Amino acid sequence: MPKLNENFRTIDNVNFKDKKVLIRVDFNVPLDQNRQISDDTRIRESIPTIQKVLNAGGTVILMSHLGRPKGGYEQDYSLTPIVPRLSKLLGRNIIFTRDLFGQKTFDVCNNLKSGDVVLLENLRFYPEEEKGDKKFAKQLASLGDIYINDAFATAHRKHASTATIAEFFPGNKYFGLLLASELRNLNKILHEAKPPFTAIIGGAKVSTKISIIRNLISKVDNLIIGGGMAFTFIKAFGGEVGGSLVETDRIQDVKDMVQEMMLKGVNLYIPTDAIIADGFSDEANFKESQADDINSDWMGLDIGKKTCRRFAEIINKSETILWNGPMGVFELPNFKQGTKAIAIAVASATISGSFSLVGGGDSVAAINMYNLADQISYVSTGGGAMLEYIEGRELPGVAAIMND
Ligand code: AMP
Numbered sequence: 001m002p003k004l005n006e007n008f009r010t011i012d013n014v015n016f017k018d019k020k021v022l023i024r025v026d027f028n029v030p031l032d033q034n035r036q037i038s039d040d041t042r043i044r045e046s047i048p049t050i051q052k053v054l055n056a057g058g059t060v061i062l063m064s065h066l067g068r069p070k071g072g073y074e075q076d077y078s079l080t081p082i083v084p085r086l087s088k089l090l091g092r093n094i095i096f097t098r099d100l101f102g103q104k105t106f107d108v109c110n111n112l113k114s115g116d117v118v119l120l121e122n123l124r125f126y127p128e129e130e131k132g133d134k135k136f137a138k139q140l141a142s143l144g145d146i147y148i149n150d151a152f153a154t155a156h157r158k159h160a161s162t163a164t165i166a167e168f169f170p171g172n173k174y175f176g177l178l179l180a181s182e183l184r185n186l187n188k189i190l191h192e193a194k195p196p197f198t199a200i201i202g203g204a205k206v207s208t209k210i211s212i213i214r215n216l217i218s219k220v221d222n223l224i225i226g227g228g229m230a231f232t233f234i235k236a237f238g239g240e241v242g243g244s245l246v247e248t249d250r251i252q253d254v255k256d257m258v259q260e261m262m263l264k265g266v267n268l269y270i271p272t273d274a275i276i277a278d279g280f281s282d283e284a285n286f287k288e289s290q291a292d293d294i295n296s297d298w299m300g301l302d303i304g305k306k307t308c309r310r311f312a313e314i315i316n317k318s319e320t321i322l323w324n325g326p327m328g329v330f331e332l333p334n335f336k337q338g339t340k341a342i343a344i345a346v347a348s349a350t351i352s353g354s355f356s357l358v359g360g361g362d363s364v365a366a367i368n369m370y371n372l373a374d375q376i377s378y379v380s381t382g383g384g385a386m387l388e389y390i391e392g393r394e395l396p397g398v399a400a401i402m403n404d
Contacts, residue, residue, distance in 0.1 A: 004187055007402040009174045011049065011148060016058030020112055022144030023049060023176060024161045024397075026151035027064035027082050035081050040089075042153075043082065045381065047089055049150045049176035050117065054090075059112035061144050062119045063161045065154070071127035079122050086119065094119050100126065101139050109143045123161050130157075132164045141168035150176025152183075155397030156385040166400035173401050178381075183398065185378040186389050189322050189357050195221050198318035200311070200342060202227030203325030203362065206250050210257070211391040212324070217260050222318065224269045224311050226303050226327035226338060230291070233258075233270045239292025242276070243299040269314060273304025275328065275335055282332040302328025303338035312345035321346055321356040323363050324387070330366055339366045347375035359386040 025046040030038045037043070046062075053060050069077040080096065087094045095118045097105040108118055123129040128136035137160040141147070147169040149155070154162050166173045175183065189197075199220045201209050206229035216223065225233055228245035235246050236254040261268050274291040276298040277284040288304050303311070315321060323346055327338035343366050350356045358367050359380030367373050380386045389395055 004183060005402075008180075008183070009401055010180045011052060011174045011176065014056075014146070014174060016053045016056035016146070018114065019058045019146050020061060020109060020144040021053045021058045021146045021148060022061045022063060022140070022165075023053070023148045024063050024151045024154075024165075025050075025176075026153045027062075027079060027086075028066050028153065029082070031081060035076070037081055037085055040085055041381070043085055043089060045178050046150055046176075049148060049178060050090065052177065053148075054115055054117070057114050058146075059114060060117045061109060061112075062117065063123055063140065064119075064151070065124040065129065065161075066122050067124075069122065069124050071125070073125050077122050077124070079119060083119060086117075090117060092117060097121065105143070123159075129160045132158045132160050134160075134164055134167075136160045137164035138168055141165050145172065147173045148176045149173075149397055149401055150178050151397070152179045152380075152382045152385055154385065155179065155382070155395040156388045156393075158396035163396040163400040170404050175398075175401055179398075181378075182380060182382055182386070183389075185357055186380065186386065188355060188378075189320065190219065190390065190392075193219060194319040194355070196318045197320040198222040198224060198314055198322075200224040200226065200315070200321070200323040200346075201325055202229065202327045202339075202342075203360075204228040204245060205247060206232045206254060207247055209325065210250070210253055212387060213257055214260075215390065215392040216322075217257065217264055217266055220266055220322075222267045222269065222314050223261065224314060226271060226307075226311070226342070227325050228300075228329075229325075230271050230303070231300055233268075234292050237270075237292070240294055241292070241300065242294030242296050244274075244276075244294060245299070267314075269311060271300075271303045271307040272310070273306045274300035275302035275304055275337070277301050277334070280329070282334050284334075286334055301332070302330075302335040303341075305337075308338055308341035311342060315342070315345040316349050316352070318349060319354050321349060321354055322390070323356070323358045324360040324390070326362045326366060330362070330369075336366075339363075340370060343367055343370050343372055347372040350375055350377055359383075359390075 231244035330339035
């Protein structure tokens with residue numbers, strides 16, 4: 001992904017007066033058994049963009065998906081539960097249309113008054129959405145005058161409402177405030193990082209993080225590896241890891257990456273001690289151990305105390321910090337200390353003036369678990385989209401706005 005340039009189209013200076021503005025938002029929120037919203041973060045994050053358009057005299061037509069319906073109407077995936085919450089957050093009525101291309105929708109969208117907000121039903125009730133279908137995208141496009149994409153979490157998908165639709169708005173397509181902010185902060189990490197730059201990568205499997213690590217080798221000064229994936233590194237260095245998670249078929253990849261790190265002068269830090277257990281459960285016996293000398297009946301489920309201290313020292317000396325993936329099985333209380341220690345170290349480095357970006361479901365969950373979100377420079381909500389961006393891949397939803 002190139003640096004953000006003159007094609008970085010933000011909504012800062014756009015005239016929305018009397019314009020119908022189609023906004024792709026991410027209202028893919030978790031619902032409980034009673035179809036009540038259990039976390040409305042994503043709705044709240046979309047409010048600034050919607051509000052900005054409304055304040056500037058525009059009307060708003062919102063498009064989103066929810067869950068993974070099979071391609072037709074399913075009540076469980078209807079966006080109806082969003083309506084009251086959105087209405088409350090915006091302080092105005094929401095017009096909800098069930099049928100994307102029925103006469104009612106066209107009539108509603110053609111007769112909007114300044115300040116009106118329309119929410120279209122779940123786009124994924126139409127299989128054309130995920131196929132990125134051109135005819136479908138054109139029909140959606142016909143509803144508005146301007147297109148804004150503010151759904152970072154789906155920016156890595158080449159769907160009708162996230163990518164194809166942008167073709168129909170040459171010169172009239174923009175990044176919403178949330179998406180622009182994600183890109184600005186990720187670019188700070190990828191292209192403007194102040195050294196020393198430390199990336200902390202954890203999580204279960206090294207196979208899912210190889211592309212990220214490869215792309216980071218040419219950017220970082222320090223690479224800290226934790227979580228289950230650290231054991232494939234330890235094994236590659238000849239250590240005994242017992243029953244810990246190891247991807248034997250990735251050992252050669254790890255060796256190749258380590259060699260590249262040496263060539264590029266990257267300092268690699270892997271755990272030297274671990275919390276090991278005789279089962280993958282909170283009821284299992286557990287104790288401290290050297291990380292490269294684990295008996296076959298035991299498995300490493302967290303980083304040890306010495307490793308926590310060493311990792312924290314490196315983090316504290318860093319000007320730029322990227323963190324993705326837990327240091328251990330932090331869902332189980334006996335194995336959460338490593339992840340907690342790293343969360344605290346990243347927060348305290350940030351308080352001392354470093355720039356920190358934390359992304360990915362589990363690391364964000366850990367930051368929230370310890371109420372540290374306010375002490376991190378930027379918490380990315382992108383998940384898969386963020387990982388692909390850090391891998392250096394072009395996101396279709398981003399490219400569709402940047403390229404005419
Ligand atoms: P990922 O989605 O790849 O970032 O992996 C996150 C998962 O890795 C979490 O559910 C953790 O429980 C798991 N994990 C972290 N450390 C270990 C470990 N040492 N052994 C097994 N799983 C781990």
